[in-house]
Amino acid sequence: MIPAIRGTHDILPGEVERWQRVEDVSRRLFERYGYAEVRTPVIEREELFAKGTGETTDIVQKEMYAFTDKGGERITLRPEATPSLVRAFVEHSLEQSMPVPKIYLFGPMFRYERPQKGRYRQFHQLDVEVFGISDPAIDAEVLDLAWALVTELGIANVELVVNSVGCPACRPAFSEALVKALGEDVGRLCADCQRRAATNPLRIFDCKVAQDQPLIDTLPHSTDYLCESCKAHFAAVERHLHVYGIPYRLSHRLVRGLDYYTRTTFEILAGNIGAQNAILGGGRYDGLVKQLGGPDRVGIGFAAGIERLVLAMPEEAGAHGRVPIFVASMGEAARDSGIALLRDLRRAGLEAHMEYEGRSIKSQMKRADRLKAAYALIIGDNELARGEVTVKNMRTSEQAQVPRAGILDYCRARVSGGQE
RNA sequence: GUGGGUAUAGCUCAGCGGUAGAGCGCCGGACUGUGGCUCCGGAAGUCGCGGGUUCGAACCCCGUUACCCACCCCA
Structure with missing residues (x-):
């Protein structure tokens, strides 16, 4: 027998019905919110993710399936969808041809990681992105869409967590404030945190080591260091969230691992699906389109992990009304x-x-x-x-x-x- | 990349030095034109792979691979 590649899976009858349900529900939902489907290649230039996802991220540094093709090009299997969709948006000037550039994509992503529950080397995401709208109403609408998705899939025991990580104007000051607040106490944190303090202080908030928590709880909050415009934007996002009536928790500890996020960031966490409990994550990325050689357009979106959605869905989901x-x-x-x-x-x-x-x-x-x-x-x-x-x-x-x-x-x- | 656990029939697992087992599932039979329940019978396993110890290894030892869980990171 020649077995499947490590970290990849066949989705067999009995389970595939749940996948079909995710696809059907999300497709109908996205279209109700005005999104159009885009399908992009699974392979892209390595450069797209180096510049997009970020040279310093773990994804780019150690998780990409990258290789040189027969023509000498550096190619990679996409590790996430956002840079591909930004590329497509720019390459085809979608803002000219679409009334509102709202797009979604459904497909496999690839990261060379150690597999575990809810984490695979080939995994699948559904991804939505909106370009060119800076009005905080769109942040809330995207969050409403995310919330509607998990709700319509019948996933219970979920929590929406929201934060603002500021922009290139205010974030450096916050990073400095973090390091300053830690001061001599850095040495009392775990080894990972000491490394984070030097490389990316915001990620200290990700730490789960119990002994570190008391000290981390004393650290300043990103929302207290926002510049005026970021502060006003976030206040408006929260106001709109109340209009939508979506329950959420504000967490200053939500710091996401991709370099491009600005202002609003969010995750939806599910219980009972193991340690990898983020079923959906996203945020605003106001500098990314320009960074990738396009016009200066803002953007916001999220990705949901299909494997994790399927894991979190109730048992009976996916039963079809077939009458053979x-x-x-x-x-x-x-x-x-x-x-x-x-x-x-x-x-x-x-x-x-x-x-x-x-x-x-x-x-x-x-x-x-x-x-x-x-x-x-x-x-x-x-x-x-x-x-x-x-x-x-x-x-x-x-x-x-x-x-x-x-x-x-x-x-x-x-x-x-x-x-x- | 690090740590722990597990690999025996299609599935879930028992066996833990002396001829490979159960339940479920599968195939057939119990009125030669009728499913489910019950009963009977049958097929199906290089006991992950490679070495070693032993008269003898699924079982002990070493290595290796895969899977699972966790760290890391993220969807």
Whole structure:
């Protein structure tokens, strides 16, 4: 056997229905909010993420599937969607062709990480982005969309966490304030935090080491160091969130790991899905479009991890209202007639099955049962002679003789609307 | 990249030095035209892989790979 690559997974029947549900629900939802789907390549220039996601991030430094192709280009499998969507926005001047540049994408991402619950090397995200709107109303709308998504998927036990990390004008002052507030106490923090203090002080807030918490709790908050415009923006975002009526928790400890975030950042956390509990994360990235060579346009968006959504969804989610019909036959002539009937049922839009190995009527009925067929249509010499079909209701075991000519109408009437 | 745990039938697992097992699932049978429940029968495993110890290894030892969980990081 040649096994699947580490950290990748086949999504099999039984689980794939939950994925389909995520896809169906999110597609309908995104379109209600005015988003259009965009599909971008899975491979991009390595440079796109080095400049976009950020040279200093773990994603770029150690997690990308990057290689040199036969033409000598540096290529990478995309580790996230935002830079690709920014590239597409710029490359095709989407702000010219779209009334409002709201786009979404659904697809696989790749990061070379150690797999664990909710974290895989090939994983899937659904990603939404809005370009060119700086009005805080859009921040709240995007959050409302995120909240609607988890709600419509039936995911309970979730929490929306919101923060503002400021902009290039005010964030340096905050970083300095953090280092200053730590002072001599840096040495009392865990090794990771001491490293963070030197490289990216904001990430100290990510620390989960219990002994570090008392000290971290004394540190200043990013929202107290915002410049005037960032402060006004965030206040307006909160006001709009109240208008939308979305429950959220303000957390000064929410600091995200990608370099491009500015102002509003947020995550949705789920309980009971393991340590990797962020099912959705995003924020504003006002400098990114320009950074990637486009016009000076703001942006905001989020990505949700499909694996994590599926993990957090309730058990029963994904059950379809399918009503299969099974065609059972005895004898060669009846089997030919059954195959024609099978074809007619399918042409009429019904789900129909048969048994292919010419087994006994008993095993055919068994198969019908396993397929959870609502009806078994039985054809033998008797039925052939009378031009009828025996219809057995598999739930009630009642049988009826139905003329062959009327069988499609008979079935359609009983399975229409996906209900029995 | 670091740490811990686990690898035995399609699935869930028992066996822990002496001929490879159970439950579920699968296939067939119990009125030669009828599923579910019950009963009977059957198929199915190089016991992750490679070395070693031993008369003998699924079991002990070493290595290796994969999976799971956690750290790290993130969706």
